[in-house]
Amino acid sequence: MRLAEGEKNILHGSEGENKAEYMRILTQWGEAMGAERLVPVESVQVSGISAPGKNLKGLPEHIVKQFRSKIESFCMDRVKTNVCSHIARITLDHPIERNLDLEEKNFHEQLINKARNVGIKLTFSCAPYLVGEIPIKNQICAWTESSAVVYINSIFGARSARNGTESAISSAVLGLTPAFGPILDKGRKGDLVINVEANLTDVSHWGALGYYAGKNVGIGIPVINDIKRMNPEEAKQLCAAAATGGGAPMLHVVGITPEAFSLDQIIERNKRSNYLTFKNSDLEETLHSLRTVDEGPVDWVLIGCPHASLTEVAEIMYLLDGKKVNEHVNFELWLPYAIKAMAERLGYVSVLEQANVKVLSDSCPLTSRERTGNVMVTNSFKQAHYSQALLGNQVNIKTTTECVNIAIRGCF
Amino acid sequence: MRFIGNTIVAGEAIKAEIVIAKERISFWGGFDPLTGLIVDKTTQLYGENISNKILIIQSTRGSSGASNMLYISKLSGFAPTAIIIQDTESLAVLGCVAYKIPLVAHLTPDPFLTIKTGMIAELITKEHDKACLSIL
Numbered sequence: 133m134r135l136a137e138g139e140k141n142i143l144h145g146s147e148g149e150n151k152a153e154y155m156r157i158l159t160q161w162g163e164a165m166g167a168e169r170l171v172p173v174e175s176v177q178v179s180g181i182s183a184p185g186k187n188l189k190g191l192p193e194h195i196v197k198q199f200r201s202k203i204e205s206f207c208m209d210r211v212k213t214n215v216c217s218h219i220a221r222i223t224l225d226h227p228i229e230r231n232l233d234l235e236e237k238n239f240h241e242q243l244i245n246k247a248r249n250v251g252i253k254l255t256f257s258c259a260p261y262l263v264g265e266i267p268i269k270n271q272i273c274a275w276t277e278s279s280a281v282v283y284i285n286s287i288f289g290a291r292s293a294r295n296g297t298e299s300a301i302s303s304a305v306l307g308l309t310p311a312f313g314p315i316l317d318k319g320r321k322g323d324l325v326i327n328v329e330a331n332l333t334d335v336s337h338w339g340a341l342g343y344y345a346g347k348n349v350g351i352g353i354p355v356i357n358d359i360k361r362m363n364p365e366e367a368k369q370l371c372a373a374a375a376t377g378g379g380a381p382m383l384h385v386v387g388i389t390p391e392a393f394s395l396d397q398i399i400e401r402n403k404r405s406n407y408l409t410f411k412n413s414d415l416e417e418t419l420h421s422l423r424t425v426d427e428g429p430v431d432w433v434l435i436g437c438p439h440a441s442l443t444e445v446a447e448i449m450y451l452l453d454g455k456k457v458n459e460h461v462n463f464e465l466w467l468p469y470a471i472k473a474m475a476e477r478l479g480y481v482s483v484l485e486q487a488n489v490k491v492l493s494d495s496c497p498l499t500s501r502e503r504t505g506n507v508m509v510t511n512s513f514k515q516a517h518y519s520q521a522l523l524g525n526q527v528n529i530k531t532t533t534e535c536v537n538i539a540i541r542g543c544f
Numbered sequence: 545m546r547f548i549g550n551t552i553v554a555g556e557a558i559k560a561e562i563v564i565a566k567e568r569i570s571f572w573g574g575f576d577p578l579t580g581l582i583v584d585k586t587t588q589l590y591g592e593n594i595s596n597k598i599l600i601i602q603s604t605r606g607s608s609g610a611s612n613m614l615y616i617s618k619l620s621g622f623a624p625t626a627i628i629i630q631d632t633e634s635l636a637v638l639g640c641v642a643y644k645i646p647l648v649a650h651l652t653p654d655p656f657l658t659i660k661t662g663m664i665a666e667l668i669t670k671e672h673d674k675a676c677l678s679i680l
Contacts, residue, residue: 160641164552164649165634180612188616190578195619202615218608276608278635294634296611298642313634350568351603351633379568379605379633498573499609518573518607521583 133163133310139170142306150209154302161299162310173309175267175290177260177275179218180297181206181247183240186501187221200239206297207246212307216255216265217247218277219439223495230502252304256494257468259283259368259438264470267292269390272315274303279372279438279514285382287367289390291315294381314381320391322384322399323352325407328359330415334531338366339373339513340418341410346377348408355392355399356385357407365444372438373513422516425507425526426544429460432505432525433539435532436466437496437515444532445475445491449483451536457488458542462504469493489539498522509538545658545679547651549628552637554671555646559680560625562663564600565589566656571639572609580622595622598667598677600655603631614639626667628655628677648675 135143143155158170181203188196222236247254255263258277261284267273269289275281276295284290293313295303303309313319326345332338345354354374362370362385374383384392392398435448448465457463465484467475472493475481481491497503498515503523509530510516516527530538538544567587569575574584580595589601595617604610617623626646629636640647646669659665659679669675 157638157642160553161634161638164632164637164641164647166632179608188578191620198619199616278608281608294608296608296635296638296642298611299638346605351605351631375607377605379603379631381634517586521585522573 133159133167134169135159139308150205151305154305157298157302158306158308158310162312165293165310165312167310167312169311170308171272171311171315172307173272173274173303174213175265175271175273175275176211176213176215176300176304177218177265177277177280178206178215178252178297178300178304179276181217181243181252181254182220182256183222183236183243185221185236189501203243204246206301207243207250207252209250209305211251211304213304215252215304216260217252218256219258219496219499220256220494221499223492223500225492255468255470257439258496259468262439262441262471263468272309274300274309276300278375282371282375282380282382283368285314286371286384286389292381320382321353322355323403324349325355325357325395325399325404327357327407327409330410330412332366334511334533335365335369336419336511336513336529336531337415339369339511339529340415342370342373343377343513344410344414344418345383346374346380349378349380351379353380354383355395356383357395359385359388362388365441368438369512376514376517419529422513423528424520426528428507429543430507430509430538431460431462432508433461433463433535434466434497434508434510434512434515435535436464437498437510437512440465440467440471442471442474445471445480445484447532448489448536449480451533452484452487452489452540455487455540457539459488460542461539463489463539464497464504465489465491466496467491467493509535511535547653547655547677549648549651549675549677551669551671551673551675552632552649553640553644553647554669555626555644558598558626558646558667560596560598560665562600562659562665563589563592563594563597563661564655564659566602568603568605569601570605570607570610571613571636572607575613575617577613577617577622578620580617592661594624596625598626598628598665599624600628600651600659603629603633604636605633608635610635611639611642614645615643618643618645648677651677
């Protein structure tokens with residue numbers, strides 16, 4: 133990798149130890165990934181700037197201290213780019229009911245202050261585009277959260293590699309990111325066509341399509357064909373599931389996403405012959421692949437993975453239609469704080485809470501490691517895939533309407 | 545048996561047991577950093593403990609939280625001792641770069657044909673140079 137004179141100086145400590153380490157991370161990472169140089173970056177989504185919550189459960193005090201120091205170190209240098217943040221590991225909502233440790237709460241609030249002092253906006257969402265972080269086509273970004281990277285690359289035509297905590301904070305402070313993968317034109321071409329024959333009538337079906345695409349394409353880029361229309365909530369599930377099922381940093385939907393005008397133009401001729409067809413049977417099979425239980429009581433319904441939009445909050449309210457969630461069911465609706473604030477003002481939260489829905493912000497069970505039920509029903513592939521491994525609950529994927537009906541009944 | 549690969553992150557010479565699978569593992573969501581166990585039921589490595597082992601996999605997949613999990617596993621003492629991947633996926637590389645876990649890519653000949661979990665091996669890594677894995 134070729135470094136500019138100024139970049140070399142920073143690597144050798146001209147701006148201090150912290151920045152030298154950040155430069156080392158970006159250059160070593162970039163070189164391994166085939167980048168020839170660092171480029172200026174404008175938008176960063178950092179992650180990991182949050183109280184650790186239950187993630188360090190059982191570890192000795194001195195290790196927890198070490199981990200907290202590391203997090204604090206991310207808020208020591210003024211950032212050079214626009215910086216928003218990924219999800220928190222705790223929610224500040226209903227602290228008593230959710231057993232929020234006072235020390236965690238204080239540490240978390242201190243972080244919010246420290247982050248503000250260096251220019252980091254702790255927006256705490258896995259879907260920053262819901263709260264106004266909307267990159268323009270070709271804008272170079274360094275975002276964490278794989279589902280969000282796929283979304284901004286695919287739906288907005290932005291350019292971000294799949295970052296982690298360490299590369300994101302390095303990029304935020306230095307204003308640079310290594311140019312590899314989807315940042316380059318050659319890293320955005322399609323690798324596998326998926327012709328869609330199945331009827332997609334719910335967001336969970338779009339998740340199935342994404343999951344199927346992700347699993348079949350490995351680290352390549354899927355090209356979804358034969359789609360006539362798509363809305364933002366469907367796109368969100370498609371992208372999140374693709375990021376869960378595989379390593380692709382983006383996908384294309386022919387005729388819909390900004391770079392895929394036609395099949396010919398987004399994928400080379402020699403790659404078109406190995407296409408797959410996503411039929412109704414594939415849809416069924418994919419839905420089934422993550423189901424571990426399909427009868428009996430249900431005690432946990434989860435909507436909002438990725439975080440729910442204001443549209444989805446309203447949708448849940450209308451589907452409930454005045455009925456209450458069964459007393460044995462924990463119905464969690466996760467969303468960004470900014471959306472919750474708007475939903476509160478519109479009266480949605482009060483209607484939902486009266487129906488026994490818990491409207492919760494900033495976090496989610498996967499990041500907080502909070503398991504609040506044994507049998508989870510969700511419309512999200514990402515939540516279904518990861519919760520079984522991380523939290524050990526049983527799981528089933530259903531349509532949004534079915535999720536609400538099951539929540540009312542308390543069973544399948 | 546000897547295998548050669550590219551050193552991505554160099555470290556001290558290592559002698560350890562191997563855990564191998566031609567799969568894509570997610571370090572966030574598929575690995576418990578507090579025990580070293582693979583917890584993803586959709587992989588053949590489910591239940592395998594990779595702490596202090598040489599992990600040889602096709603690559604990684606899924607979440608950006610991978611590097612965080614590798615950090616926690618290093619703090620808890622349950623990190624793999626080295627990782628060998630055939631595809632350089634950005635998050636595995638980042639975790640190893642950031643927390644200095646020896647990482648080797650593109651091993652030849654194909655390790656999945658002859659290496660089995662449980663074999664003991666020596667791994668020598670050299671910065672910006674080739675790495676060598678010898679089965680003992």
